[in-house]
Amino acid sequence: MEEESNVTSSPSTRLRHRKRSSTTEAVLDGNPSPLLVNDQNKYKSFMVRTYSTIWMIGGFVMVVYMGHLYITAMVLVIQIFMAKELFNLLRKAPEDKCLPGIKHLNWHFFFTAMLFVYGRILSQRLANTVTADQFLYRLVSGLIKYHMAICYFLYIIGFMWFILTLKKKMYKYQFGQYAWTHMILIVVFTQSSFTVANIFEGIFWFLLPASLIIINDIFAYIFGFFFGRTPLIKLSPKKTWEGFIGASVTTIISAFFLANIMGRFPWLTCPRQDLSTGWLQCDADPLFKPEPFTLPAWIPGWFPWKEMEVLPVQWHALCLGLFASIIAPFGGFFASGFKRAFKIKDFGDSIPGHGGITDRMDCQMVMAVFAYIYLQSFIVSQSVSVDKILDQILTNLTLEEQQALFTRLGQMIGYS
């Protein structure tokens, strides 16, 4: 049965919604035909889910309108709630009573990880924000220089604290919790730091992947609703091949068109070089300049356009769409398998009718990491030019450093 959602609730905390055409509940209830197509109450839960989706998407659009810093804040809040859910998940109450301070240790590691990860990603932009003030600039530069040492120091303190609080007969539980904490922090922070890095490269690179995941889920649900017959994977019995294929085709097509729409707004395409919140102006990257594209000859004669204006970024969007439809759902399968392995129904219950935040974010996490790596490997390098780097060299380095770089560059390319 679909989880009945009690609806209007929290538009503020959940700005993401992903319709899923599967629940583990159906299997746990022993329902003989878990496919959505055969579910009698599906129309009612459909209306209810649509209502909360509209609220969440509305809230999400508003945060995007307000800007980079607000989106980052939203990501941070989501990540804190996700970490809290996951920390609580495998905790056992009676053992915890004998171990006062174990929760504090978890949050200590959380804070250290946050400092480490966001420090690395945002250090350059933080430095750019405080250039006006000499004193602040020195302070920030000093912090950036010793950033790794500070984080390491905090980590070692946590490590020693952990060892000194090991209690006889509780060793296995404590080591298990320690490992679990590390895994959670790695999963949560990798993807949220990459998400924030994407945001500062241009909201486009955050909004497009996130939207593709949402579209993929919504259309998988819709196709499964009307046409779903063949089960897809044992892990998620409500998913069907029809839903999967229909959603893939839709996602790839919408990736192409969404990229065109989104690529026209400088608010979405300009990178932000510091931590300000005002309006953005920038030179449009060649990726976002329209180019004429002649349709290949095999397109049938009745098609009205022979030429289209295509932004080069739309081709990249096709790759993102392909990943979002084929690989990103594996994040959802992983989460389903995990819940079965540890016999839990949902990761949490903060979103009424949908489970916890992690339930909503599982595919988004896989997509965010891919988007970041794709961006860094295939896109950023194209926008770096000789002049831009020369500019950076001349503005950021002292004369000695420039000469040192010159010598090393010469050695590297073979002129001694």
Place this chain on the structure above:
Amino acid sequence: MHKENTGDAPSAHTPRVRHHRKRNTDVVAGAGKPNGSHLLVNDSSKYKSFLVRAYSTVWMIGGFALIVYLGHLYITAMVVVIQIFMARELFNLLRKTHEDKQLPGFRLLNWHFFFTAMLFVYGRILSQRLVNTVTPDKVLYRLVTSLIKYHMAICYSLYISGFVWFILTLKKKMYKYQFSQYAWTHMILIVVFTQSSFTVANIFEGIFWFLLPASLIVINDIFAYICGFFFGRTPLIKLSPKKTWEGFIGASITTMISAFLLADIMGRFLWLTCPREDLSTGWLQCDPGPLFKQETHALPGWISNWLPWKEIYVLPVQWHALCLGLFASIIAPFGGFFASGFKRAFKVKDFGDSIPGHGGITDRMDCQMVMAVFAYIYHQSFVVPESLSVDKLLDQIITNLTLEEQQALFMKLGQVLQEKVIGS
């Protein structure tokens, strides 16, 4: 009781060229023997095991010195070999053979992730040096720079294939075992590769930065054993019942003093102090930098009345060595406590049995791992001059510009710098 070290010691010198760390602790002793006094001081057969351990220590230190003589690339190879054995020990540790029979290909998945992690971590650390090695050849240079450019994407694709493979091989009723093994694999790879990559990074900054921390850990252990042997009375921590406060304090003092003196000795050899900029194996020439140039310190009046010297010659690096020594004696032993606690938690006697009489490789490496990470971070934060931006920009240049663009940049930068020099 100590693990009795019979005559197996000499055979053990080939695969392990890392020296031997004498421990005056033994988990087995604490694990339930009714012996009320398991301190080493009271152990009557201790003299025999002492001789046997000393013998194997000498072999191991000898092998280690040989490798250091051979050079950076050979030390790196040794580190890689040690890390492969360590990973294999740890992979096998929490495996259950019964479940494994039903999951063919699961071990292969572990090695897939191992290979991906190795590619990722060593790729990042050694990329600059690899580039420097292939500079004469244009074709290889282009190949290497494009590999570096797409390095992250390649490693990510490998990881995602492993991830997808894992999900497709999930088997009903085995979910919990498979997920735990997956988490365990990740934890092992993180622990093993963080410290080994930092170790390799230290090596290429100068063998000094690898040799000094490693020696300090060895010295700390040997003297903790010796001081515990003769004076140990007060137990230190419940996790390791054979460790004593006397051993701990005696070892700390000895370690700090030897750090100061060892840094002086090691700092005089160019082979140890020069960084290696590429992957060659030949002799090294360099200007070691101000850290390794002697400075004279006049001793304050009240000391010079006692001692015959009026001044001492100190290499500035010796002050850094004091910090390393402090960490090695106070904090690094926590790596040993962590390993002991872990073995108790999972009721394992040793991590493996590849080293006869000593357990597995992880048993020997637990404190070394903590020290290697600290040495790397200390070196990057406090020793390396502020040339990080130069490195970052060079990185950007390598990954983002083609060879022609790099040459163009070189020309333009040359012109600008010439104008500045002429104009000033």
